Amino acid sequence: MSYVPIADQPDEMHDPQTFITKYIWSQDHKVIAIQYAGTAIAVGVVALVLSGLMRLQLGFPDTFTFIEPAEYYQYVTMHGMIMVVYLLTALFLGGFGNYLIPLQIGARDMVFPFLNMLSYWFYLLSVLILMASFFVPGGPTGAGWTLYPPQAITEGTPGAGAGIMLMLASLAVFVVAFTMGGLNYVTTVLQARTRGMTLMRMPLSVWGIFVATILGLFAFPALFVSAVMMSFDKLLGTSFFMPAMISLGEVVDYRGGSPILFQHLFWFFGHPEVYIVALPAFGLVSDVLSTHARRNIFGYRMMVWAIVAIGGLSFIVWAHHMYVSGMNPYFGFFFAFTTLIIAIPTAIKVYNWVLTLWQGNIRLTVPMLFAMGFIFTFIHGGLTGLFLGNVTIDLPLSDTYFVVAHFHMVMGVSPVMVVFAAIYHWFPKISGKMFDERLGKIHFWGTFLGTYAIYLPMHYLGFLGVPRRYFALGTTDFIPQSAFELNAAISVAAIFVGVLQIVFFINIFKSLWSGKKADPNPWDATSLEWLTPDTPPRHGNWGHELPTVYRWAYEYGSPGVKEDFVPQNLPPNEVQMENPGEKYKESEH
């Protein structure tokens, strides 16, 4: 049995013929990517609307009487879960992962396109199950996105009947969908790179998505198992997570289970999940920054190892979410220690981004603005994370708005900044059209300044001790009147930012409809996806011959070269020099 690497195999591409196989039941990674992204953004809008409703209630209590307390909890829960899992995870891995991996490593498709297609349809199913929970008796679950038992499944919690079951079922289906896609992404990166594309020449986008997918394959099992066990507790009356207790004046039928076990399983998934969202964002933003700053990425190898190190460390920090749950103090010490260690590779990445900009020939395009906005919000959220990682500081701040502010900055706003940067950056390739620069800039400044208006004051509310997940604050001594005024101001900003996103959609649809035809490589970028024979790339990506790669993806502003970039697939002897007599010298990558 002779082994032939995929890149050397003769072409037997079979182009889809019918409309259905081309655009609906498609096995083409680019179509699947767009399906994933479209679905994810659609549920994301649902989550955004829910956050607007919550802000209405918080900012103007007693005004919007159609929001009942139980509904508020359902909004919180669905908002959190959709944003983290169904929007960001699906968009970064299913969307950008699918689109960029084969194009950036020079493959024709994922290695197992059929499984890849199934992955999308299972994801869609999980979304439909989740959305169905809005329409069942009792409504969706209101247990908080962490779904902690016992309250998640006991009477009295909103949606403790059908709502929580649908949530658990939807999560289990999502894990199956993710696994089918994830096996493809990792195997494709490992097995299907084109000639010359060594691992250490891959764009950082691929690295980020690759490592994040590995994290997902190891972390999602814990979520799957906890969903299975909790649904057994609910349906079969087992007591995995349920202690003996009195609920609503009645002794429950459960005994001897461990609620803390659920928390460990959940956060063993939950913390890596933060990095499943963050690492692709790190990767994508590195590429955007480097391209638009016309500078090679600073410390490429360090960046790669930082991604790998963060990925590894993210599996041994989970209990920093459980400082107030009751733990052996030595555990607290251990997890605080590991949490602070993760700050080192993370800080390295931030320094490297800033150093990439240093003395760059920065082009302030829309994607670049969003990428730079990310650096701000990420530093901001990262620094408050250092506070919360320490047990003694976390104890008083836990479950206050300080935490809400922290995680929104670090894993809400920052990845969303990168989502927008990446969409604007790759839009010309995906659609073949240019977007409207002016609308893009309005979108950026409104979103960037608006999110600061929302989240900066929340830190202060947290110091005051304003608790999170509260429907209304009522009258308490420790919350001054000014906190209510601040809340109203935050809500105005939040509604503004929410509504402003319409500009983004207008821009996308307007450009698709009547945008200027895009140049195949409008940003003068070096990586392979910009060098396809067609824009947008056709099925099979590369025409007859796969590209050959001669260097890394960051050859910008090389001395003596005529253009300020050298594409990855340009043979060294074809590189044009400023001084025709000179010969191009390859850098070490």
Add this chain to the structure above:
Amino acid sequence: MSSLDIAESKNSQEFVEDWSADKQTYHVPWGKAMMWLFLVSDTFIFTCFLVGYLNVRRTTTDPWPYPSEVFALELFGHNLPLILIAIMTFVLITSSGTMAMAVRYAHFRDKKKVFWFMAITAFFGATFVGMQVFEWSKLISEGVRPWGNPFGAPQFGSIFFMVTGFHGLHVSIGVIYLLIVASKVRRGHYDKKDNYEIVEITGLYWHFVDLVWVFIFAFFYLW
């Protein structure tokens, strides 16, 4: 046939081709890597189940039943502890051996032997599942339920049904997988490209399912 019909049949033909395109377009070598990766991910699932088991065994307030008493069988007038599990384990380990033989003959392209060894492996797997069904029904008739049992901690039954059920599901899927591949081997499907990698991939999965059983056996029945 009207022209419309012809257009339709052409369309459906293309539809089928489009769907199976990946099998023509791509070779298998990546398949092994993908299976390994899946198995590592699956290991995390079983590990979480076992960690959950160890944890509730500690938190439950009722005494844990003695597995050697619960899983005893009355045979020929003797009370034999764990006898059924011992036989089940033996059957499953043996099936790993026959699977290894199938992989070996796949290297020699001995279609017939590959087929038979895979079929025997599937047979052993089905036997295992059959004995598990027997064990389940025996325990159920003795009053063991997911939510409680007459022997002690209710979590005993919960874990038992959950973990053995999940493993049994893996074995059953494996049996189907084996039979599909075996029949394709017999039909000469893999001779077209002289590529028998799929036999090895099936073998990986099967050995993994056996290995998981060893852990379940050790953690659940022997302790």
